[in-house]
Amino acid sequence: MDTDFREIEANVWELPTTDAMRVPGRIFASRDLIDAVDEKVREQLRNVASLPGIVTAAYAMPDAHWGYGFPIGGVAAFDPELGGIVSAGGVGFDISCGVRTYTTQLKAREISEKKETLAHDLYRTVPAGVGWGGAVRLSVDELDQVLLGGARWAVESGWGESSELERVEEHGCMRGADPSKVSRRAKERQLGELGTLGSGNHYLELQEVAEIFDAKAAAAFGLESGDLVVTIHCGSRGLGHQIGTDYMQRLLPAAAKYGIRLPDRELSCAPIRSSEGEDYLGAMRAGINCALANRQVIGGLVRRVFARHFPKAHLNLLYDVSHNTCKVERHAVEGRPRLLFVHRKGATRAFGPGHPDLPEEYRTVGQPVLIGGTMGTSSFVLAGTAESEARAFSSSCHGAGRLMSRTQAKGKWQGKALIRELSERGIIIKAHTTKGAAEEAPGAYKDVEEVAAVAESTGLSRRVARVLPIACIKG
Amino acid sequence: MGREAEERFEVEAPGLPELLVAFLNELISLADTKHLVFGDFRVRIDENPSGSCRLSARARGEPFDAARHRFTVLPKGATYTALAVGRQDGRWVAQCVIDV
Numbered sequence: 001m002d003t004d005f006r007e008i009e010a011n012v013w014e015l016p017t018t019d020a021m022r023v024p025g026r027i028f029a030s031r032d033l034i035d036a037v038d039e040k041v042r043e044q045l046r047n048v049a050s051l052p053g054i055v056t057a058a059y060a061m062p063d064a065h066w067g068y069g070f071p072i073g074g075v076a077a078f079d080p081e082l083g084g085i086v087s088a089g090g091v092g093f094d095i096s097c098g099v100r101t102y103t104t105q106l107k108a109r110e111i112s113e114k115k116e117t118l119a120h121d122l123y124r125t126v127p128a129g130v131g132w133g134g135a136v137r138l139s140v141d142e143l144d145q146v147l148l149g150g151a152r153w154a155v156e157s158g159w160g161e162s163s164e165l166e167r168v169e170e171h172g173c174m175r176g177a178d179p180s181k182v183s184r185r186a187k188e189r190q191l192g193e194l195g196t197l198g199s200g201n202h203y204l205e206l207q208e209v210a211e212i213f214d215a216k217a218a219a220a221f222g223l224e225s226g227d228l229v230v231t232i233h234c235g236s237r238g239l240g241h242q243i244g245t246d247y248m249q250r251l252l253p254a255a256a257k258y259g260i261r262l263p264d265r266e267l268s269c270a271p272i273r274s275s276e277g278e279d280y281l282g283a284m285r286a287g288i289n290c291a292l293a294n295r296q297v298i299g300g301l302v303r304r305v306f307a308r309h310f311p312k313a314h315l316n317l318l319y320d321v322s323h324n325t326c327k328v329e330r331h332a333v334e335g336r337p338r339l340l341f342v343h344r345k346g347a348t349r350a351f352g353p354g355h356p357d358l359p360e361e362y363r364t365v366g367q368p369v370l371i372g373g374t375m376g377t378s379s380f381v382l383a384g385t386a387e388s389e390a391r392a393f394s395s396s397c398h399g400a401g402r403l404m405s406r407t408q409a410k411g412k413w414q415g416k417a418l419i420r421e422l423s424e425r426g427i428i429i430k431a432h433t434t435k436g437a438a439e440e441a442p443g444a445y446k447d448v449e450e451v452a453a454v455a456e457s458t459g460l461s462r463r464v465a466r467v468l469p470i471a472c473i474k475g
Numbered sequence: 476m477g478r479e480a481e482e483r484f485e486v487e488a489p490g491l492p493e494l495l496v497a498f499l500n501e502l503i504s505l506a507d508t509k510h511l512v513f514g515d516f517r518v519r520i521d522e523n524p525s526g527s528c529r530l531s532a533r534a535r536g537e538p539f540d541a542a543r544h545r546f547t548v549l550p551k552g553a554t555y556t557a558l559a560v561g562r563q564d565g566r567w568v569a570q571c572v573i574d575v
Contacts, residue, residue: 068554068574093551093574130546188508199548200575238507241551241574245500248552265555406548406575436547 004042005034011458014057015042020050020263027060028392028458030450036403040066047263048076052271053084055333055340059392061347062454063401063446068092069266072346072402075395077331079340080272085260086280087269088251090343092324093244095287097202097235099370099398100168100295100320101381103221104306104313106228108208108470114309119206119428119471121305126204126298128197128475129432135195135297140187144179146194147239150289151320154296160303160317164296166359168320169349172296174289178282182239183246186283189238190290195297199432201399201440202234202475203372204302207379207467217365217383217464221318229467230315231379232298233372234475235324236291243287247280272341281326288325295320318381319368321348323398331393342393350384350396350461369461371452372399375429375472376422376442380452382461396461397452400445409444410435428471437474476514477537487529491560494520494528495569499553502534503573507549510539548575 005013005027013034015025025045029037041064048070049058055077064073069089078084111118127134136157138146146153151172155162165172179187197204209227212218223229236243251268254276260269270276299317306313326343333340342349351358351367358367366384373379377400388394404412415434418441422429431437456462482505486497502513513536521529556572 068556068572130541130544130549185504185508189504199546238504241507242504245504245552248555249497249500265558433545433547439547 011454015045017049021046023049023054023057025049025060026057027064028062028454028460030454033062033446033450033454036446037064038066041071044069044071044074044264047267048074050263051076051078051085051087051267051269052260053078053080053082055079055338059395061395061397061460062451063397063399065401067345069264070343070345073397074345075343075347075392077340077342077393078272079338084272084341085269086272086277086326086341087267087343088244088247088280089266089268090345091244091284091326092345093241094235095240095243095284095324096291096322097324098291098295098320098322099231099233099372100299101318101370102230102299102302102315103223103318104228104230104315106310106313107226108228109226111228111310115206115471116428118305118309119430119473121308122204122302123430123473125305126197126301126473127195128202128204128473129436130199134193135301138191138194140191143187143190146293147177147179147182147286147289150174150292151296154293154300159297159300164317167317168292169322172292174285174292176281177285177289179286181279181282182243182286186239186242186246189242193237193239194294195301196237196294197234197298197473197475198237199436199475203375204298204473205231205375206470207231208470209465210378210468211466213463213465214383220362220365221368221381221464222316223381223465229318230302231370231372232295232302234294234298236287237294239290240287243283247283251276251280284326288322291322292320319370321368321370323348329393331389340393344395346398347395348398349394350388351394352384352386352388369396371397371448373448374400374442374445375440375469375474376425376427377448378466378468380448380463381465381467382452382455383464384461385459387459388461391459397455400448400451402444403446404444406439409439409441413438413441413443427469429474430471431474440474476512478515478535480511480536480538482509482511482534483532485529485531487527489527491528492558494530495560495571496553496555496558498530498532499571499573503550503552505534512536512539512544550575
């Protein structure tokens with residue numbers, strides 16, 4: 001157990017303000033989860049807490065683990081009035097990596113006879129894994145329109161329905177994107193990549209709703225026990241990676257220029273109110289739109305597959321959440337509304353009931369929060385709570401959280417044996433490499449049940465439904 | 476590994492560890508944009524008295540072929556985490572964590 005953390009209330013641990021820290025660190029975790037927290041998370045929380053303009057605390061969600069600069073599962077809000085910063089490291093390389101889930105108007109049992117065929121067609125149709133070649137080939141000028149329009153561009157190009165956009169964060173289009181601040185190299189990395197899942201922990205999953213926790217919210221989200229849902233997890237691909245690389249380097253001298261002491265170079269940052277900070281924000285928002293368009297296009301590909309096998313299915317977007325972002329949000333701090341730049345790195349925005357940015361049909365129950373588990377365990381649909389704003393600027397966890405590295409996982413599990421074992425449990429895995437599957441073994445992650453339970457017990461969000469995997473297309 | 480593809484480039488950085496990050500990031504983005512796999516490298520490093528460095532590289536390889544190049548993950552970028560370049564027991568040791 002990390003003795004530096006003090007439990008200030010059940011499942012809320014505080015790292016007191018010491019040395020260069022401007023605010024305390026705070027982690028939401030059960031005793032088991034905090035015992036498993038990497039030493040580096042404590043160090044990284046301390047580092048984030050020392051950055052200029054940080055407000056209230058540096059937070060770590062229940063799935064937190066060691067990241068680059070910020071912990072994964074890290075949340076920090078900065079006030080431009082207090083010299084606050086925007087950090088390329090606080091957003092990370094996979095800008096706006098996120099999750100979207102569709103309901104299908106099918107029951108899972110209705111596809112049981114054809115699930116292998118369906119999974120195979122999804123595997124063939126949705127480009128995934130290492131390789132190049134997406135569903136859409138773009139010129140640089142066309143890509144600029146994607147970077148300005150996001151999911152809205154994709155819908156206008158025939159990849160979905162305009163009614164879906166209300167169920168995407170930012171209504172499908174991140175304002176303030178500036179493609180001129182994105183390097184040519186970053187754009188070149190994306191020209192053939194739109195509509196691809198990518199590799200690593202990205203996936204496309206068929207899931208069955210196994211349990212309902214909150215009937216009212218489940219009804220609002222269109223979820224019933226036994227339903228078939230489809231979940232997509234991916235991000236901004238090569239473009240986002242290159243924006244991260246470019247600005248991680250560009251903001252290092254900027255931090256020095258403005259006299260910002262960086263305890264870790266991965267925290268590379270600039271004042272929000274500086275030309276360097278504004279350039280990064282314009283590029284990062286373009287990266288968010290790239291990710292939103294990417295998931296929208298993949299959703300369109302999934303629809304085509306369903307139309308071939310289940311013409312009566314209708315894929316309704318439940319919601320689309322982004323994990324790696326910095327967004328301008330108004331939050332009450334000590335009773336006063338303030339405009340803050342909220343960094344979420346491996347964390348989900350979780351607006352509570354009544355928030356004006358939510359679609360009307362979700363306004364009474366809160367924002368859907370989609371928590372990806374692993375290919376062998378539950379995933380969860382949660383909802384934002386009223387108290388989450390005071391807890392951590394309306395934020396919640398984003399997944400199970402890695403427990404061991406990819407190398408450790410490969411040493412412990414064999415891909416083929418793992419795929420066979422999951423198959424015996426009725427879960428189809430379509431992976432481009434068996435080693436890649438081993439790296440994503442369920443045992444390499446924390447217990448997602450506990451992560452979701454802690455998110456609920458601490459008021460970050462509340463559980464609405466548990467879903468179980470039927471078939472997983474691994475990136 | 477074939478050698479039919481060849482790229483030449485230069486990168487600069489304030490120190491050797493940062494030069495390693497810049498070199499790897501250049502390779503990652505070249506591979507991603509030109510769909511190449513590299514396997515043969517020749518580099519020349521010039522350090523100036525202020526400590527800043529310049530690296531000139533020639534990287535050779537072949538076009539990516541999904542059937543033969545069975546990578547499990549695609550690198551996103553080289554990071555500064557646990558970054559180190561130095562001499563140990565008479566040998567150069569370079570360490571860099573790549574985000575995938």
